[in-house]
Amino acid sequence: MNDRWDYKVTGKNGGLIRIILFFAVSAFFIILAADQLKGGQNKSIILGIFFCAIALSTLYLFVKLAIRYFFFKVYIGEKGFYFRSNPFNGKYYEYETIRGCNEELRTSKGANTATAMNAYFFTFIEKDGKAVTFQFEKALYEREFDTLKQRIENAAQKR
Numbered sequence: 001m002n003d004r005w006d007y008k009v010t011g012k013n014g015g016l017i018r019i020i021l022f023f024a025v026s027a028f029f030i031i032l033a034a035d036q037l038k039g040g041q042n043k044s045i046i047l048g049i050f051f052c053a054i055a056l057s058t059l060y061l062f063v064k065l066a067i068r069y070f071f072f073k074v075y076i077g078e079k080g081f082y083f084r085s086n087p088f089n090g091k092y093y094e095y096e097t098i099r100g101c102n103e104e105l106r107t108s109k110g111a112n113t114a115t116a117m118n119a120y121f122f123t124f125i126e127k128d129g130k131a132v133t134f135q136f137e138k139a140l141y142e143r144e145f146d147t148l149k150q151r152i153e154n155a156a157q158k159r
Helices: 015-037 045-071 138-158
Strands: 007-010 073-076 080-084 091-094 098-109 116-126 131-136
Touching (some): 015 045, 116 138, 131 138
Antiparallel strands (some): 007 073, 080 091, 098 116, 116 131
16 A cells, blocks of 8 residues: 555545534434423423434434544545545555546435535446445545546556
């Protein structure tokens, strides 16, 4: 594995604020759910279950953000790159072993068509045909992923 990296992309940039926010929201709804579910006057089991659902969904997002914060890495070097999205899948890839790559913008619209969520995804295809896709923040790391894409394409042209 290469010890010298030209670019380093991690999940740490702005990640701690998101983690704290989702933890606080989750804790708030857990407290509300516990209060409603313990019973008593002016308490509602249905409202307690609703608060539990919100708490579980925000807790799920909290865990996903924490995993991204602590484990997500893309280190770009001269001969290859290192990619890890969770504690168990870190791997070094040489550019020559990648068949191709692309960047994709995915947009999801809610009920109100004026509100849309945009997310950028980077996909690379290993030599055995397995596609690896992950989300990245283009506003923060556009130069890094343009460089990665260019190096993969240059290696493909040399083959």
